Amino acid sequence: MSTILVVGHQNPDNDAIMSALMFAQLKNALNDGNTYVPCRLGPLPKESALLLERLGIEEPRFIEGIEPPAKGEERQQIILTDHNELGQSVPGREHANIVGLIDHHRIGNFETSQPPFAVVLPWGSSCTVITYLFDAYGVEISDAQASCLLAAMMTDTVMLKSPTATDVDRRFAERLAKQLGVDPVEYGKEIFKSRGSGDFTPRQMVERDIKRFEIGGKNLFIGQYETVDGAAALQELPEIRKAMEEYRKEHDAAGVVLLITDILEEGSQVLLSGDTEVAQRGLGIADVHEGVWMPGVLSRKKQVAAPIIAAAH
Ligand SMILES: [Mn+2]
Incomplete structure (x- = not known):
């Protein structure tokens, strides 16, 4: 029975936030006896903050880094989402055991001591990979989860216009949008607009x-x-x-x-x-x-x- 931290990359974007949240929710739904805590390494992007507020979902816990284990204690277990490269990861990662990885980037400086639960697929967003895993485990996606997953798919693929968008992204986006009764691209536009434009230094x-x-x-x-x-x-x-x-x-x-x-x-x-x-x-x-x-x-x-x-x- 452990507490396992699920954490996206530094300078989190919407996909880093939502993938940590959604994967922690999926793992907690599977009741394997561990507790999965979604974490973040920086401030919430505005579009994530607004969406979570609207849905009444608690934001991921802010962590500064991983501490070395105290004497006689186990190393902290972590799951990485939306990144794997050391330079983009949680400070103090060398003190943790990486037990999982959900990603859609190239692999760079990534090493584990045990075989990890690693799902890396070249799809448009980490949340697409997580949608696929909800299906694989037969866990139903709630409307709130569909809202988060679809939002991250749309921001990461620039409303499916980016060359990183695949047919898998399009199919899952259609399905989640249908569940929510929205058009995926229009929904994506709303998410982008919620960022605002003039308020960044x-x-x-x-x-x-x-x-x-x-x-x-x-x-x-x-x-x-x-x-x-x-x-x-x-x-x-x-x-x-x-x-x-x-x-x-x-x-x-x-x-x-x-x-x-x-x-x-x-x-x-x-x-x-x-x-x-x-x-x-x-x-x-x-x-x-x-x-x-x-x-x-x-x-x-x-x-x-x-x-x-x-x-x-
Ligand atoms: Mn991503």
Whole structure:
């Protein structure tokens, strides 16, 4: 009988929050004698906070890290959702036993001592993987759960427009939307709009959803700011560039890539800061002050991180 923490990545996005919550709920429904506690490593994204409030669901517990076990105590058991790379994970992870992984990203610096319960599938969101697991275990999805799962599918796949969206995502999204009596894309739009647009500082645009990648022995951070009004965000270009430079220095990174993704225009303005030579090669763009518009680029993972990683080899 253990307490097992279920935790998404740093700088949590909607999928990191909802996947930790929903997987903990699924595991608790299976009554295996353990207690699964959903956790988060940072503030709730606004769209997650509003949805959880509307549904009356308690937000995941904030944790700062994992402590080493006290003498005679067992190591903390953890389940990771929506990430596996060490640089994106809970501080002190080396003190924990990773007993599970639910993800849809590449595998990087991931090691366990025991065979983990690992389900990693190249679908559009971690919540798609979790919907599939609800089915596999024959656990009925409540309307509140359907609302959370569908919301994360829609934000992670940019309303199914991202190239990361698969037929599996479309099928599950249709089904959950039908249960809720909504149109999946319209529902997704509402979730995006609930984020608001004008209330992020340049600093927040940079760091709210940023991930660290070790590429060619250097730290490269890739941030993504998704908005329904990219032009408004870019009015603060000098402040955004300054915030990128500050972030890079504070985190001892070689370079920072920032995508200002306009969901309605379906593309990203790509800003570069510091040593981004490999990013420039991977993306086929130059470091231009005002950034480079890349039409159709919605997915950090598939259209930005993957070609940059490939360019380093
Ligand atoms: Mn995700």
